Amino acid sequence: MASRVGSRLAGTAIAVFLAFAVCAVLILLVGANPLEAYAAMLEGSVGGIAALTTTGVRMTPLLLAGLGVAISFRAGVFNIGAEGQLYLGAIGATIVGLMPLGMPSWIHVPLALLGGIVGGAIWAAIPGYLLAYRGISEVVVTLMLNYVGIYLASYLVDTESGPLGERGASYSQSAQIQTVARLPALVAGTSLHLGLVIGLVLAVALWAMIRWTPFGFRLRMIGANPIAARYAGVRVGNQIVAVMALSGGLAGLAGAVEVIGLRYRLYENFSPGYGYDAIAVALLANSHPLGVVLAAGFFGALQAGANRMQQTVNIETSLVFIIQALTVIFVIAAPKVGRFTFPRRGAGTPIEEARGEAVHAG
Amino acid sequence: MEGITKRFPGVLANDQVSFDVRPGEIHALLGENGAGKSTLMKILYGLYRPDAGQIFVNGRAVDIDSPRAAVEHGIGMVHQHFMLVPNLTAVENAVLGLPSRRPPLLDLEAARARLTELSADYQLDVDPLAPVWQLPVGAQQRLEILKALFREARVLVLDEPTAVLAPAEVDQLFRIVRLLAGQGRGIVFISHKLEEVKAISDRITVLRAGRVVGTLPTAGASAGHLAQMMVGRPISLDRQSPPVAGGDTVLRLDQVNCLSDRGVPALRGVSLTVCRGEIVGVAGVDGNGQREMAECIAGLRRPTAGSVAISGTPVRGVVRDPALLGFIPEDRHRTGLILDFDVAENLVLKTVGDRPYSRHQILDWGRIFEHARGMIRRYDIRAAGPWVRVGTLSGGNQQRVVVARETGGDPALLVAAQATRGLDVGAVEGVHQLLREQRERGSAVLYIGTELSELLALCDRIVVLFQGEIMGEVPPDQRLIGRIGEMMMGRRADGEPTDERAA
Numbered sequence: 001m002a003s004r005v006g007s008r009l010a011g012t013a014i015a016v017f018l019a020f021a022v023c024a025v026l027i028l029l030v031g032a033n034p035l036e037a038y039a040a041m042l043e044g045s046v047g048g049i050a051a052l053t054t055t056g057v058r059m060t061p062l063l064l065a066g067l068g069v070a071i072s073f074r075a076g077v078f079n080i081g082a083e084g085q086l087y088l089g090a091i092g093a094t095i096v097g098l099m100p101l102g103m104p105s106w107i108h109v110p111l112a113l114l115g116g117i118v119g120g121a122i123w124a125a126i127p128g129y130l131l132a133y134r135g136i137s138e139v140v141v142t143l144m145l146n147y148v149g150i151y152l153a154s155y156l157v158d159t160e161s162g163p164l165g166e167r168g169a170s171y172s173q174s175a176q177i178q179t180v181a182r183l184p185a186l187v188a189g190t191s192l193h194l195g196l197v198i199g200l201v202l203a204v205a206l207w208a209m210i211r212w213t214p215f216g217f218r219l220r221m222i223g224a225n226p227i228a229a230r231y232a233g234v235r236v237g238n239q240i241v242a243v244m245a246l247s248g249g250l251a252g253l254a255g256a257v258e259v260i261g262l263r264y265r266l267y268e269n270f271s272p273g274y275g276y277d278a279i280a281v282a283l284l285a286n287s288h289p290l291g292v293v294l295a296a297g298f299f300g301a302l303q304a305g306a307n308r309m310q311q312t313v314n315i316e317t318s319l320v321f322i323i324q325a326l327t328v329i330f331v332i333a334a335p336k337v338g339r340f341t342f343p344r345r346g347a348g349t350p351i352e353e354a355r356g357e358a359v360h361a362g
Numbered sequence: 363m364e365g366i367t368k369r370f371p372g373v374l375a376n377d378q379v380s381f382d383v384r385p386g387e388i389h390a391l392l393g394e395n396g397a398g399k400s401t402l403m404k405i406l407y408g409l410y411r412p413d414a415g416q417i418f419v420n421g422r423a424v425d426i427d428s429p430r431a432a433v434e435h436g437i438g439m440v441h442q443h444f445m446l447v448p449n450l451t452a453v454e455n456a457v458l459g460l461p462s463r464r465p466p467l468l469d470l471e472a473a474r475a476r477l478t479e480l481s482a483d484y485q486l487d488v489d490p491l492a493p494v495w496q497l498p499v500g501a502q503q504r505l506e507i508l509k510a511l512f513r514e515a516r517v518l519v520l521d522e523p524t525a526v527l528a529p530a531e532v533d534q535l536f537r538i539v540r541l542l543a544g545q546g547r548g549i550v551f552i553s554h555k556l557e558e559v560k561a562i563s564d565r566i567t568v569l570r571a572g573r574v575v576g577t578l579p580t581a582g583a584s585a586g587h588l589a590q591m592m593v594g595r596p597i598s599l600d601r602q603s604p605p606v607a608g609g610d611t612v613l614r615l616d617q618v619n620c621l622s623d624r625g626v627p628a629l630r631g632v633s634l635t636v637c638r639g640e641i642v643g644v645a646g647v648d649g650n651g652q653r654e655m656a657e658c659i660a661g662l663r664r665p666t667a668g669s670v671a672i673s674g675t676p677v678r679g680v681v682r683d684p685a686l687l688g689f690i691p692e693d694r695h696r697t698g699l700i701l702d703f704d705v706a707e708n709l710v711l712k713t714v715g716d717r718p719y720s721r722h723q724i725l726d727w728g729r730i731f732e733h734a735r736g737m738i739r740r741y742d743i744r745a746a747g748p749w750v751r752v753g754t755l756s757g758g759n760q761q762r763v764v765v766a767r768e769t770g771g772d773p774a775l776l777v778a779a780q781a782t783r784g785l786d787v788g789a790v791e792g793v794h795q796l797l798r799e800q801r802e803r804g805s806a807v808l809y810i811g812t813e814l815s816e817l818l819a820l821c822d823r824i825v826v827l828f829q830g831e832i833m834g835e836v837p838p839d840q841r842l843i844g845r846i847g848e849m850m851m852g853r854r855a856d857g858e859p860t861d862e863r864a865a
Contacts, residue, residue: 212725214715221711225700231662231691232711233682 008286015330016298019323026322027315037313041320044308045301051308053192057262059300061086061254061274063199066281066292067206068120068250073287074210075243076223081127081142082251083275084149085120089252090259091153092119094164094266097177097259105180112181112260113198113253120252121245123149128244132237138244146275154268164266172268183261195257200293202250207289219243251275280328299324366415368401375401376412377572383517383548388539390551390559390580393569394592394647394812399552400442402569403519407439408432419517430459438510439519444502448495452488452505453477456512473512480511484541485534500531507538518542519550524558536562554592554647555851556585568592589847609638612775612806613659618668620654628654629830631668636775641797641807643821643838645814647850651830652810653692656779659808660689673774682712684771688800690764692779692810698764701753705745706734708752709767741766741796758789765796769805776800779810794820814846828852 024034045055065082072079079085092115101108127141156164157172164174183194210216221229222236222243230236254274259266281299285291302324306317368376376398383389393399404410406417408426416423419435426432432439446455453474463469477490486504494502503523510518520539524532539562543549553559559566560580568575568591575591613636622628628651636642646652657663658670661680670677672686681687691697699708710719710730718729734748743762745755752760761781769776778797782790797820801807811817817824818838826833826849833849836842 212727213723214720214725215723217707217714217725220703221700224702225696227697228700228711230680231660231689231697233680 011334012284012331015334016327018330019326022326023319023323026319030315032313032315037309037315040309040312041305045305051304053187053190054304055301056192056196058303059296060195060199061258062277062281062299063293063296064254064257065251065275065278066285066296067203067289068247069278069282070285070287070289070292071206071250072243072247073282074223075219075240076226077131077240077243078139079124079142079244079247080139080279081124081145082278083271083273084146085123085248085251086255086271086275087149087153088119088123089116089255090266090270091156092116092252093256093259094174094177097181098175100178108178108181109183109260113256116252116256117249120255121249124248125241125245128241132240153266157266157268174266176264177260181260182264183257191262193257193261195261198257203289203293280324283328284331363406363417364415366402366405366412368405368410368412374572379574381567383550385546385548386543387565388543388549388551388563390553390563390566391569392553392559392566392588392592394554397569398572399569400521403439403521403552406432406437406519433513436514436516438513438515440503440506440510440521440523442521444506446494446502446505449493451491451493453490455494455505456509477508477512480508484511484538486538517548517550521552524553524555556588557851560585586844589844609640611635611637612673613808614671616669618658618665618670620658620663620665622654627830632832634825634832636806636808638804638806639801640822641801641809641820643817643824644808644810644827645817645824645846645850646827648812650827652779652827656691656777656810659777660687684713684773686774688768688773688776690768690778690781694760694764699752699760702751704749704751705743705763706731706748708763709734709737711767737766737770758792761789761793765793769796769800772803773805776805776807778807780812782816814843826850
């Protein structure tokens with residue numbers, strides 16, 4: 001067990017190294033010094049308190065949404081709709097956060113978070129139901145619901161006609177949420193907020209859930225072999241809907257803390273694709289909740305360091321997204337490439353098996 | 363084909379198989395499901411590479427590494443499951459994958475003319491402009507044959523071609539096949555139906571467990587002899603003690619009907635009882651409703667009519683009580699085990715949410731592992747420990763894990779489907795032993811199998827299933843092997859042949 005985790009981490013480290021190496025070539029091609037660029041990135045992400053808090057802020061939504069995506073992957077369900085669920089979560093938290101409830105913060109904040117969880121959970125439960133009971137591809141439905149969610153938020157905060165829109169504002173946004181509905185800062189004077197701690201606690205909680213509860217056991221069962229799970233009496237349909245709701249709830253929470261912890265408003269297009277990056281985070285983490293912490297931290301650091309890199313050596317921040325993408329590709333490809341190079345003896349090659357399957361299925 | 367050998371993990375699918383077909387000859391390949399017929403033909407058609415052996419075409423050694431190469435060598439195949447694109451027309455399907463005569467455009471008009479010509483020549487009546495999904499099954503099959511002729515096949519392989527046809531269509535197919543052979547083509551006719559093979563072929567090669575049992579001219583081969591060759595001579599019959607006397611009825615199926623996954627009737631009016639202390643065997647060629655029957659009993663499939671009851675309790679929904687039902691499903695890799703899970707986890711797949719394995723929704727891994735260690739000892743599972751991934755165990759030990767899980771709760775009823783498929787001889791004996799122990803303990807056992815010799819050795823009585831109906835019941839007497847074989851082909855116990863229905 002320990003050695004499996006170890007070799008997995010080593011493999012990921014190699015993938016990260018390869019991604020940086022390939023990008024170093026790109027940096028050379030635009031005539032800059034890659035070492036300087038990477039030094040600037042390091043400085044901007046972990047060099048000092050300010051850099052670290054920036055990393056933490058960028059990491060928080062990636063962590064929460066990444067946990068959501070990872071949990072669906074573990075159940076063999078491909079929820080790629082974290083972006084839409086994140087918007088629904090932000091909408092839910094904004095609605096609750098705007099209400100003048102006259103309650104203390106320790107009630108209003110959890111209620112706002114709950115609003116975010118419910119919003120995301122509903123958004124994910126819809127494709128979950130369609131998959132479990134109607135056999136409709138969750139990939140297509142979650143992907144399409146992203147657009148619905150994003151533009152639903154745009155409509156809601158429209159400055160002229162949106163029910164939540166702030167009239168006369170120069171940008172499409174809601175009014176500011178109640179002061180008591182805001183998440184406290186972790187480090188005074190910075191924008192790092194309690195959302196990061198919530199994410200870290202949930203990562204541990206999810207890890208424990210997968211490992212120590214019957215629900216987690218069944219989740220792994222349907223992920224590893226849904227047919228055997230059905231034969232063992234698991235109500236696979238219910239389990240899928242439950243997992244999707246959980247997955248969407250976590251993504252919704254990511255949107256919620258972004259609103260009540262950082263921006264205090266719902267803005268149009270506020271997410272720079274956190275929900276999509278969350279897919280990469282989950283893939284990089286091999287869908288392990290604790291791995292998600294590392295992966296989200298890594299991506300958060302990359303994104304935090306990107307600005308410094310642009311200022312220092314004048315390299316586009318988009319480079320870090322190339323690094324992100326390459327890292328994931330290398331992580332995913334590495335074991336497969338190995339298998340094609342060294343086919344196991346005795347077994348049919350994957351091509352043979354696929355052909356046999358095709359004949360059978362045809 | 364000479365000395366063809368093909369291994370899959372844990373299975374020797376073809377073992378030194380030699381097979382030849384002459385021009386103008388109809389050569390039948392006869393064998394039970396899993397005997398290796400399909401594997402052999404997939405090798406011929408370039409879908410699998412053999413581990414050893416050589417293929418010759420017109421006396422020349424050839425290397426067939428893809429279906430394209432097979433086509434180039436004049437080999438055509440009509441698969442059991444048709445390889446047609448439903449949305450395309452007949453003529454479009456015929457030219458699919460072939461180079462056009464005026465690239466980059468299609469030349470469908472010429473193709474249509476050619477197809478019409480071939481249709482007329484061989485009485486293969488197909489509307490060339492009809493989309494395939496509109497064509498009846500028989501016409502789709504004729505189109506598959508036309509496709510092969512379109513590619514100028516000299517050798518035509520027909521894989522279980524009558525399985526999907528109505529009786530009248532079978533006659534028509536036979537006429538076509540004879541016509542094709544009459545023109546000097548070699549025909550390979552794959553089937554497990556004795557009567558058919560006797561009616562159409564010139565020579566018969568019987569395969570069993572991946573080996574050629576023999577090749578003989580059809581003239582003079584008796585059905586009884588062929589059946590024996592197919593199912594194998596029964597191994598030593600160490601009959602067990604008589605059934606525990608006066609057993610109460612444990613399983614009762616009453617006029618059960620149900621549908622298959624594809625929505626066609628899979629069981630028709632099946633009534634059956636199994637009592638305490640007996641092993642009842644269900645014989646039949648694979649795919650005649652056995653899986654659906656087992657799933658109805660386990661509550662995994664809802665009957666459309668009739669009722670199922672275990673120990674007087676009607677089955678509604680999945681039966682999870684380990685004291686009521688143990689269910690060893692066919693295909694342990696797909697349905698019985700989670701290969702990525704370890705032994706301990708696989709042993710509690712059904713009971714993980716119950717005490718003592720979890721309390722207040724928290725798993726007790728100590729108890730789960732303790733349970734696994736006990737089972738490993740009791741069932742002699744050869745694994746280094748409870749934490750070993752089941753996927754790394756041998757087939758026999760994997761099956762022991764399933765048996766341990768399903769019999770560990772001393773179930774009133776044990777249903778075992780193909781419990782020994784793919785296991786080596788020693789492992790088969792081990793599983794038989796475990797099943798007999800259950801019977802002697804007083805459990806009712808329903809054993810679903812395709813190997814007649816195994817059923818004869820294991821069971822107290824045998825019912826035969828054919829196209830979802832019970833053909834009759836026989837005692838496990840090896841002199842009745844021929845009769846059971848006939849019942850498996852659709853002849854009722856009273857001797858009346860049933861009409862063959864389209865599957």
